Amino acid sequence: MNLDALLDHPAFAAEPPRDLDELARRAYAQLAVVNETVGGSTALLDDPQAMSAVLDWAAVVDPSLFAAAAIHYAVVLTSIKELGRPEETLGAAIASLDRLDAVGAILITEIGHGNNHISLRTQAVYEPETRTFRLRTPTPGARKLMASIALPGVAKIGTVYAELIVDGEPCGTFAFVVPLRDAAGLRPGVLVEPLRGTVPVALDYSVTSFDDVRVPYDHWLRDTASITPAGLFEDPLGSKDRRLVRSLALSAWASLAGAVGLASASRAAAAIALRYAATRSTMGRLSPNRPVLDYRTQQHALYGALSSAYAVTALVDKAIEAFLDKPWEVPPDETAITFSPWVAAHRTHALAKAAATELCAEITAECRRRSGAQGVLSINRIIAYEGLAQSYNSAGGDNLLILMDAGRSMAETLQPCEVPDSFTDSFTGPFMGDLADPEVRLGLLRVQEATLHTELAASVRQASEAGLSPFDAWNPHLSKAVELARVHQRRMVAEAFRALVAGRQDEAMATALAAAERLHGLRDLARDRAWLLERGVLSQAAALSVADLVEKAVDDLAVHAEALLDGLGLPERRLGAWFLPA
Structure with a gap:
């Protein structure tokens, strides 16, 4: 699948x-070209690795x-x-999405209820006479926020999240x-207010609301739930929270x-900034006409960004591997x-996802700063990558809420992680060892x-x-829950980087990756020194x-910088950055 050949397409x-509207229109036109090239949307669903490759390229x-x-x-x-159980009408919608006659949109977040998604107010009222649903927005606060459906002339089909009401009871x-x-325009009962202004x-x-929009029975993504011909709602999960989690099965792929x-x-920003820094000359009086990458401050920042780009890549590759091993695994009710x-x-x-967001935000911001005025030009893309990181603080689940929930659930349901025997003395006295060793x-x-983990669990208990x-038990300790979750994230990254280096067969590249691992770890x-x-x-x-040790690690990575840049697999044509020549 040579997606780079599409770069010649108009x-x-x-x-x-x-x-802004035309930028969105161009994105949908590009998506149509990609969709045709890959053989339709369904083909990607049947090949998660291909889907990952398409998303990576895009x-x-x-x-x-x-x-x-x-x-x-x-x-x-x-x-x-x-989650769907297609019959005639849903099958037609899937075919339309497959051909990209219509583009998919998600409508979940509500203006008045933030990003937690646990108290949605949009309603889908079941009507037994017609065996259909009536989708409605009961209050202004229940309007859906940020759905990408405002552009005229582009057909859209959405997955709308709502509280199911059967016989007057929320289900x-x-x-x-x-x-x-x-x-031709909006469908009857769909009300859309375009959101204007700059966005990442x-x-x-848009802001979207519904005024008694009719929805066929098979358009309900009911999974194992059902409504009997007599109008009785049945759900074998037996819990609204379990149903919410299951309805958000999309979160696995959405997060990934x-x-x-x-x-x-992250990789693209690091590659662009480093290539530019290697050719950008400075007129500093210490040494006029010297490449800015020769300066130590630039090396720390950009080689650090390169090592972190490999770190986040290792984390994501490991997460995808785990998903492919057990796709759509329903987590235990713990x-x-x-x-x-989301947790x-x-x-x-x-x-x-939260760790990737934080690393990408850090990498792209540093690369933008180190590229001077050129770094803020959208044509050079770094600021666009930084915007993507900004948007994913909330997209796919709010990161702060994820961290709070993760830290809380770890303290309540899990035992503290195991500490190697060689480190147990660290609980009673200073550790003696080689801090440059990733292990x-x-x-x-x-x-x-x-x-x-131990301190947080004890405090809350x-x-x-x-x-x-x-609330009073947890509220004073939520910052500690976030801290615990962040340290756990960083352990996930370190373990993934260890696996990446250990699994590389090419000795020269393994040596280069080890240098990147040391710098990122240090x-x-x-x-954490304090x-x-x-x-x-x-x-x-x-x-x-x-x-x-960090200084030495910077020098060690510099030796392998070109090999690591080449290892990113990003041809200059795909990057497309256009730095103005001096």
């Missing part, structure tokens, strides 16, 4: 428009194209495939497949799709929904995670035993030595 080769070429593709393939169609949150607009990723966002795009954007459903739906994938860094992360309400360790020093895990001398 949909990709033409000069980018300046108008994120580098244009984050707007990536966002449209991720929603269409990894959110809308995957949820229909997993849980489900998704419904709803044609929203066709070439250019699509046709986001992580794929963020890893791709995690109560507190702040949002209950799939803790590991949600945390991988040592991984061991220190385990020490930190186990300590935070004491508060509960004192008779405090769940930069990460430098941020905590490790305060807890007595590191001695003062060891903590002070980290700075010198």
Whole structure:
């Protein structure tokens, strides 16, 4: 599948428009070209690795194209495939999405109810006389926010999340497949207010409401639930929270799709910024006409970004491998929904998305800053990649809510992670070892995670035993829950990087990757020095030595920088950055 050949197609080769609506229109035109090339949407659903490759490519070429593709393939169609029970009418909608006669959209977030998705107010009222549903927006706060359906002339089919009402009783949150607009305009009862202004990723966002929109029975993505001919609602899951989690089965691919795009954007930003820094001359009086990459500050920032780009790639590749091993696995009923459903739906994938977002935001911001005025030009793409990271703080699940839920559920349902025997003395005295060894860094992360886990669990348990309400017991400790989840994320990254290096057969590339792993790990360790020093895990001398170890790691990576850049697999043509020549 040579997607780079599509760059010659007029949909990709033409000069980018300046108008926001036209940027969105171009993204949909590009998506149509991609969809035809891959043989239709269903073909990608049957080949998750191919879908991942398409999303990876799209994120580098244009984050707007990536966002449209991720929603269409990894959110809308995957949820229909997993949860739908197609009959005649839903089959027609799937065929339309497959041919891209209509583009998929997701409508879940509501203006008045934030990003938690656990208290949606949009209603789907079942009418037994017609065996259909009536989709309605009962209050202004129930209007759907950020659905990309505002652009005239582009047909859209949405998965709309709503509370199912049967015989006047709420029965849980489900998704419904709803044609929203066709070439002639909006469908009856669909009300759309375009959102104007600058956005990180250019699509046709809107505020949307529904006025008694009729939905056929088989457009209900009911999974194992049903309504009998007598009008009785039946759900073998037996719990509204379990149903919400199951209705969000899309979260597995939604999280992974986001992580794929963020890893791709991270690699692209690092490649663009490093290539530019190697040729950009500076007139500093210390040494006029010297490439800016010769300066130590630039090396720290950009080689650090390169090592982190490999780190996030390792994390995402491992997450995809785990998903392919057990696709659509229903997680055990061990995690109560507190702040949002994403961790209950799939803790590991949600945390991988959140970690990828944070790493991408850090990498792209640093690359933008280190590229000077050129870094803020959209034509050079770095700022577009940074915008993608900004959008994924909320897209695919709000990151802060994910971290709060993950830390809380870890403290309540899991035992602290195991600490290697060689590190157990770190609980009673300073650790003595080679801090540049990635295994040592991984061991220190385990020490930190186990300590935070034990302390958080004990604090909340004491508060509960004192008779405090769940809110009063947890509220003072939510920042600690976030800290625990973040350390767990970083352990996930370190373990994935270890596996990447260990699994590389090419000795020269394995050596280069090991240099990147050391630099990323030591930069990460430098941020933890205060905590490790305060807890007595590191001695003062060891903590002070980290700075010198980072300096050496920068030098070690510099030797392999070209090999690592080539290893990103990003041809200059695909990157398309156009830095103005000096």
